[in-house]
Amino acid sequence: MSQYQFLIRRGLQGLLVVWxxxxxxxxxxxxxxxxxxxxxxxLDASPELRAQIARNLGxxxxxxxxxxxxxxxxxxxxxxxxxxxxxxxxxxxVSRIPATLELAVAATVVAIICSxxxxxxxxTRRHQPTxxxxxxxxxxxxxxxxxxxxxMLIMVVSVGLGILPTSRRPIGLIPAIExxxxxxxxxxxxxxxxxxxxxxxxxxxYFTAMIVRLTRSGMLDQLGQPYVEAARxxxxxxxxxxxxxxxxxxxxxxxxxxGLQLGSLIGGAVITEFVFNWPGLGTLIIDAIRVRDWPxxxxxxxxxxxxxxxxxxVVDALYARLNPRVSLE
Amino acid sequence: MPxxxxxxxxxxxYLRFAGAASAVALAGCAGEDVEDFDDDDDGLDGDDGxxxxxxxxxxxxxxxxxxxxxxPTTLDPHDHRETTTDNVLLQAYEFHFERDLxxxxxxxxxxxxxxxxxxxxxxxxxxxxxxxxxxxxxxxDSAFSINRVVDADVGxxxxxxxxxxAGVTGAEVADDGHAVVLHTDGPNPMTFANxxxxxxxxxxxxxxxxxxxxxxxxxxxxxxxxxxxFVDGEHTDFTRFADYWGGEASIETxxxxxxxxxxxxxxxxxxxxxDIATAVPPTDAGAIEGDDDTYIADAPxxxxxxxxxxxxxxxxxxxxxxxxxxxxxxxxxxxDNVLSGFGDATAQPTLEGYFGHNPDLDPYxxxxxRAEELVEESxxxxxxxxxxxxxxxxxxxxxxxxxxxxxxxDLDNVNCEINMRDFGELAGQLLDGDITSTPPFFLIxxxxxxxxxxxxxxxxxxxxxxxxxxxxDELEELILDARTxxxxxxxxxxxxxxxxxxxxxxVFVFLNREYLIYGLNQRVQWDPTPxxxxxxxxxxxx
Numbered sequence: 001m002s003q004y005q006f007l008i009r010r011g012l013q014g015l016l017v018v019w020x021x022x023x024x025x026x027x028x029x030x031x032x033x034x035x036x037x038x039x040x041x042x043l044d045a046s047p048e049l050r051a052q053i054a055r056n057l058g059x060x061x062x063x064x065x066x067x068x069x070x071x072x073x074x075x076x077x078x079x080x081x082x083x084x085x086x087x088x089x090x091x092x093x094v095s096r097i098p099a100t101l102e103l104a105v106a107a108t109v110v111a112i113i114c115s116x117x118x119x120x121x122x123x124t125r126r127h128q129p130t131x132x133x134x135x136x137x138x139x140x141x142x143x144x145x146x147x148x149x150x151x152m153l154i155m156v157v158s159v160g161l162g163i164l165p166t167s168r169r170p171i172g173l174i175p176a177i178e179x180x181x182x183x184x185x186x187x188x189x190x191x192x193x194x195x196x197x198x199x200x201x202x203x204x205x206y207f208t209a210m211i212v213r214l215t216r217s218g219m220l221d222q223l224g225q226p227y228v229e230a231a232r233x234x235x236x237x238x239x240x241x242x243x244x245x246x247x248x249x250x251x252x253x254x255x256x257x258x259g260l261q262l263g264s265l266i267g268g269a270v271i272t273e274f275v276f277n278w279p280g281l282g283t284l285i286i287d288a289i290r291v292r293d294w295p296x297x298x299x300x301x302x303x304x305x306x307x308x309x310x311x312x313x314v315v316d317a318l319y320a321r322l323n324p325r326v327s328l329e
Numbered sequence: 330m331p332x333x334x335x336x337x338x339x340x341x342x343y344l345r346f347a348g349a350a351s352a353v354a355l356a357g358c359a360g361e362d363v364e365d366f367d368d369d370d371d372g373l374d375g376d377d378g379x380x381x382x383x384x385x386x387x388x389x390x391x392x393x394x395x396x397x398x399x400x401p402t403t404l405d406p407h408d409h410r411e412t413t414t415d416n417v418l419l420q421a422y423e424f425h426f427e428r429d430l431x432x433x434x435x436x437x438x439x440x441x442x443x444x445x446x447x448x449x450x451x452x453x454x455x456x457x458x459x460x461x462x463x464x465x466x467x468x469x470d471s472a473f474s475i476n477r478v479v480d481a482d483v484g485x486x487x488x489x490x491x492x493x494x495a496g497v498t499g500a501e502v503a504d505d506g507h508a509v510v511l512h513t514d515g516p517n518p519m520t521f522a523n524x525x526x527x528x529x530x531x532x533x534x535x536x537x538x539x540x541x542x543x544x545x546x547x548x549x550x551x552x553x554x555x556x557x558x559f560v561d562g563e564h565t566d567f568t569r570f571a572d573y574w575g576g577e578a579s580i581e582t583x584x585x586x587x588x589x590x591x592x593x594x595x596x597x598x599x600x601x602x603x604d605i606a607t608a609v610p611p612t613d614a615g616a617i618e619g620d621d622d623t624y625i626a627d628a629p630x631x632x633x634x635x636x637x638x639x640x641x642x643x644x645x646x647x648x649x650x651x652x653x654x655x656x657x658x659x660x661x662x663x664x665d666n667v668l669s670g671f672g673d674a675t676a677q678p679t680l681e682g683y684f685g686h687n688p689d690l691d692p693y694x695x696x697x698x699r700a701e702e703l704v705e706e707s708x709x710x711x712x713x714x715x716x717x718x719x720x721x722x723x724x725x726x727x728x729x730x731x732x733x734x735x736x737x738x739d740l741d742n743v744n745c746e747i748n749m750r751d752f753g754e755l756a757g758q759l760l761d762g763d764i765t766s767t768p769p770f771f772l773i774x775x776x777x778x779x780x781x782x783x784x785x786x787x788x789x790x791x792x793x794x795x796x797x798x799x800x801x802d803e804l805e806e807l808i809l810d811a812r813t814x815x816x817x818x819x820x821x822x823x824x825x826x827x828x829x830x831x832x833x834x835x836v837f838v839f840l841n842r843e844y845l846i847y848g849l850n851q852r853v854q855w856d857p858t859p860x861x862x863x864x865x866x867x868x869x870x871x
Contacts, residue, residue, distance in 0.1 A: 034753025038760065040489070046795050047762040049492065056487070084402045084409075085561075087542060096562065154596045166596045167588060169563075277588040279563045286589065287399070287562075292753055 003317065010316060014309040021305035025298045026070055030063060036083050036292040057083055074302070080295035082288075089295035093284065093303055100280030102173050103273065104265040106196050107204035108258065115208040116247075116254070119215020123223065124242055134212055141209025146268070150202040150275035157198060165195050167277040199276040203269055207261055214257060218250035225249075252323050259315030263308040391581040393853070393865050396594045397607040400562055400587040403545040406529035407478050407488045412776075412861050416607075417565050417585050418529065419862050421461070422550035425452060425471065426525035430858060432682055432780035434525045438466065438551065442521055444815060450511040450520045451503065458574045460532045461548070461555040468502045471509045473533035475500035475524075484536055493527035496520070516813040518820055519783060522684075526778040526860075553578040553866040567865075579869045598623055598848045604870075605855075605863060606848040611669035611725060617848040627671055628857035630845045632776040633680055634723060636716065636733065636838035637789060637798040639769045644709035651835035653703035655693035657743075658736045662695070664841060667728045672841035677828040678785045680842050682859070685782030685811070685824025690832045692839060701740050710742035717771040719752035724843050730772050733838065762795045774843065778860055782824045783812060790827075790836060799836040 029036075036057060041050045054060050058069070073080060079089040122134035158166040169192075171179075176188035222228060223246050231241045266281070273282030281300050288296035399413040406418045427437035441453040458466040477484030479494050496517040503510050511520060535549045548556040553575065554567035564586035569578040588594045594606035595613050599620050609617065609625065617623045638645035638654070645651060664672040674692040679685060704710055714737070718730040730747060737745040748768075758766045759773070777784040786808045792800045804827055811823035832839075845857055855868040 033751050034755075035757050036753075038753040038756040041760070046492070047760075050760065050795075052487075053489075086403060086408060086545060092561070151592050151596075154593070159596050159599045162600065166600050166602055167593050168586070168597075168602075274590055275593060277586075277590070277593050283589070284562065290589075 003320075006320075007313065007317060010313045014313055017309050018302070018306055022071065022074060022298075022302055023067075025301045025305075026067055029294045029298070032292075034292065035059065036294055039291045039293075040083050070298075079299035079302075082296050083293045084288075084291050085293075085296075089299045092296060093281070093299045096279060096281045096284045096300075097303065098172055098174065099169055099278055100266055100269055100273070100282065102196070103199055103203060103269050103278060103280060104262055106200035107207060107265055107269075108262055110200045110204035111207040111211055111261075112258070114204075115211035116215050118208075119212045120219055120242060120247060122212065122216040123219030126220065131216075134216065138209040138212045138216075141205045141212075144205065146202055146206065146271045147275060149205060150198070150272055153198050153202060154275070164197055166198075167195075167275075169195055169278055199272050199278055202275070203265060203272040206268075207265065210261075211254060211257065214254055215250060218253060219246055222246040222249050252319070255322060256315055256319055259311055259318065263311040266304055266307050391870060393580045393583050393605070393868065393870065394603040395583070395585045395605040395607070395863055395865070396588050396597055396603045397585065397863070398587060398589055398594075401565060404548050404556070404559060404565075405486070405541070405544045406531060406550075407474075407484070407490055408486055408545065410489050413587070416862050418548070418550075419552065420554040420567050420583060420585070420865055421548045421552040421556060421570075422529035422531070423552045424525055424527065424529055426521065428525050428780070428860070430856075432859065434521060437525075438471070438530055439524070445510065447516040447815070448513050450513065450517070451508060452511070452521075452524070453506060453508045455574065456507050458551050459572045460535070460551055461570055462532065462535060464532065464534075466530065466532070466551055468507055468509045470532050471530055472500040472502055473536070474528055474530045475509070475511060477531070477536070478528050485541055490527060494523050497523075516815050518813075518815050518817075519779065519781060522779045522781050526780075554583055557582070575866075578866045580865050583865045595848060598850065601850070604850040604853050607845075607863060608724070609846040609848045611667075611671045611844075611846060614669060614671070614846060614848075622851050624849055624851060626847045626849055626855065626857050628845045628859050629673060629680070629682075630776075630843045630861055631680070631778045631780070631859050632723070632774050632843040633675055633678070633785065634726060634729065634772065634774050634840040634843060635675075635678070636770060636772050636840060638835075638837065639764065639767060640799040640801070640836075641764065642769045644707060644712045644714065645769055647707035647709060648834055649703040649707035650709050650712075651838075652693070653700040653707065653740075653743075654737060654838045655835050656696045656700035656703065657740055658733050658838060659695035660692060660840065663729055663732045667725055667732055668841065668844070671724075671844035671846055673844075675839045675842055677832050677839065678789065678837065679777075679782035679824075679828060680785075683777075683780050683782050683785070685786075685821055685828065687825040687828040687832075690829060693835075697736075697740060701742055704740065704742045711744075712742075713744040713746070714770055715746050715748050715768075717748045717750050717755060717768040719755050719772065720749045722752045723774040724846075726772060726774065729840060733772075733840075760795045764797065767796070767798060772840075776861075782828065783808075786824065786827055786831070787812060790831060799834070801830070801834055801836075804830045804834065804836075 035054070036059065037050050037054050040057070041053050058066060070080065077090055079093065081087065082089050082092055085092060118134045118137070122131045125131050154166045157164050171188050171192050173192055176192040179185045179188035228241060228246055231245050232238070269280060270282035270285060272278065273280045274286055277283070281304065285297060285300045288300070397413050397416060399411065401414040401417040402411060403409050403414065404418065406422045423438055425437060425439045426434045429435050438455050438458060439452045440455050443451045445451050452471070454466065454468045454471050460466060473484065475494065475497065476499055477486060478488045478490050479497050480499060481487040496513045496515065497520060498512045498514050500509050500511045513520060530551060532549055536544055546559055546561070551574065553570055553573040555570045557566040557568045559565050564584055567583040569581055571577055588597065591608065591610050591613065594603070595609060595617065597603045598606040598617065599622070601622065614625045618625050636654070638651050640646055660674045664670060664674060673681070676690040676692040677687055716730060716734050718727065721727060727749070734745045734747045737743055755768070755771065758768065759771070775785060788794045788796055790799050791797060791805050791808050807823050807827035807830060811820050811827065814820040814823060845859070845861055847857055847863070849855065852871045853868055854871060858867070
């Protein structure tokens with residue numbers, strides 16, 4: 001099977017998954033207690049006003065009619081109007097995507113920078129203090145809830161030491177880069193970095209801990225292979241044996257997990273965004289859930305679902321390229 | 330295997346340099362200019378920002394930053410129902426009337442007012458009041474604002490605020506003078522009070538010349554601050570309006586943004602990033618007071634917490650049983666231990682300072698023995714009841730509800746359990762106009778910014794409203810008489826009598842008046858007001 005055939009087949013499968021997500025997300029509204037009218041209408045609204053609001057929101061239609069209208073709208077990029085904001089949901093959601101992507105990518109970068117060297121050190125210094133420290137960090141990192149870690153980091157680093165800001169995103173990455181390139185101003189990019197560090201560390205800690213374990217076990221496995229012994233026998237420096245030969249083979253499963261976890265990070269950023277007041281999809285979803293703004297909830301969940309599907313397809317394609325032993329079949 | 334010493338040294342040096350570089354980079358990233366950047370307006374920080382470009386960035390020392398719980402959902406002042414949105418918009422828009430610290434109506438955009446007859450109410454509009462656009466306020470703008478709220482055919486909007494001007498059918502420019510006449514569907518003593526709490530004044534031409542989406546993203550009011558930048562979901566920036574009719578504001582620039590998580594707001598305040606944090610939980614007040622740079626300011630709010638009991642189902646159809654529920658709860662202890670002192674016990678459906686409040690009524694004392702006797706007298710000894718509570722809806726309301734349930738359950742002859750509910754689901758049952766679907770015993774918070782008892786009494790204690798839980802002929806007559814009585818003294822007495830009757834009937838378990846708790850930076854001088862708004866115009870900076 002050629003790469004193109006593979007992509008087309010996975011694309012069609014992905015469409016099926018997205019359709020499932022759309023349907024599930026749509027039905028979620030009808031499984032959830034309470035009506036959006038209860039949140040939109042004033043507490044002392046008359047039954048007539050409530051009925052009028054339900055009509056305005058299209059909630060008086062049968063489910064299948066609402067579903068057909070929703071699917072038809074989605075095909076044209078129309079996710080409906082926000083119940084609360086009275087504006088197209090798609091525009092509101094799209095405006096929040098950059099912040100979430102920036103956070104997810106930054107967390108991934110933090111994870112890669114920290115986890116792989118730590119995992120390699122842990123494996124090459126097995127049963128030494130470095131190994132114990134790395135495995136302890138890994139255990140603590142996996143066990144620590146994001147919510148708690150974020151608040152603790154704010155209290156210690158921002159309030160206690162006053163080193164970094166507590167929260168918010170004063171500028172997006174692209175405007176910061178534009179400022180740097182066109183006006184030679186570094187303040188934008190520095191502000192972006194300063195505000196990004198704590199959220200990225202918070203979101204990336206679990207991910208880092210997981211990759212440390214993965215790297216360590218993968219390295220231990222590879223370091224015992226005959227080809228490693230052969231490399232050492234040839235007289236290659238240990239650094240070269242470790243990083244060029246053993247780590248390269250360990251990277252294949254790590255890259256797969258990295259790709260898949262990027263999707264998880266987009267979804268998992270909800271709590272981190274909430275704690276750090278980061279204006280991404282996560283805070284948007286939480287705000288929307290609070291007031292049952294279903295067009296926003298549904299749209300944002302669908303966007304995250306599509307993100308997962310796309311990343312999965314890309315990772316599968318890359319995996320085959322990275323590891324020729326794996327067939328696209 | 331022996332390691333290469335030169336390589337080890339090299340790696341150490343590398344790590345040393347890397348560490349130093351990271352520290353320098355971190356320090357560089359967190360420099361003072363970066364902190365300043367956070368509140369600066371360079372017009373670049375919004376993905377969908379609307380930079381109106383009117384005004385400069387201002388002096389950082391004369392800049393105020395407020396963090397509240399929610400960002401505004403729209404900038405159209407007639408198209409929302411949220412206090413947090415009002416809190417942003419009322420920096421720039423104004424109601425017709427202002428209120429003094431006691432909540433009494435005073436002159437504002439209206440300079441004189443008079444009841445012409447039972448269905449016509451006259452207001453004189455202040456002259457030489459400029460909008461931010463530079464044009465003067467006209468009586469036609471006032472009439473348009475009122476009509477836009479009450480009439481779905483005016484102003485390209487079916488306003489969700491129409492019930493806030495209940496009884497008003499329309500407004501028109503008066504034949505003589507700089508005035509407007511409001512028309513009502515009958516005697517309506519709340520007409521002026523409602524104009525002091527609802528219906529901000531907009532400019533007719535400005536609204537009609539714009540699409541709805543433009544009105545939702547821009548501001549043109551008569552208030553002391555004009556919009557500088559609005560980034561949906563992130564922040565709203567204002568600069569003071571030099572031509573404000575009431576005199577220029579003391580604070581030059583203002584930013585309002587939101588952090589839903591309370592600890593984020595509080596940590597931002599303690600780190601010196603913001604000047605005011607709203608909705609501080611009572612449990613966090615100590616940490617703010619303990620910080621040299623911050624302090625707590627509080628004010629009683631316009632919201633009352635209560636436990637309504639349905640008059641038409643057992644055991645709550647018994648006056649003795651309802652009174653027993655009031656005697657069973659040690660509310661002083663709840664205020665001390667759950668609310669850290671930020672609350673006032675109540676004895677009637679309305680609040681101190683409100684028109685119609687009865688000052689002779691005291692809260693039911695904590696007397697569990699008396700409560701058990703009353704339960705016996707009611708004939709419902711051994712009954713099992715359930716309190717429905719909207720989860721996390723009001724300030725510490727979950728904890729208050731748990732404490733109330735604990736006290737009632739401690740009675741020897743009553744078993745009480747708590748049922749935590751989703752607010753939307755519970756509200757749907759309360760508001761469907763069918764009392765039989767309303768839970769017999771539930772917790773609710775009721776806000777009323779009109780400073781008039783009518784809006785506390787009428788919705789809950791007269792039959793036929795969407796959420797009534799109690800009907801008593803004598804009580805209902807008092808409330809309905811007050812609703813149409815235009816003589817102030819007579820009306821006040823009617824409502825005071827109604828409050829006394831409601832107290833004796835124990836229509837609710839009367840809980841507490843919510844407090845507004847703010848964390849402030851020491852440089853901010855401000856006395857909070859009960860209306861829940863943080864108006865920068867009322868503040869100054871040291």
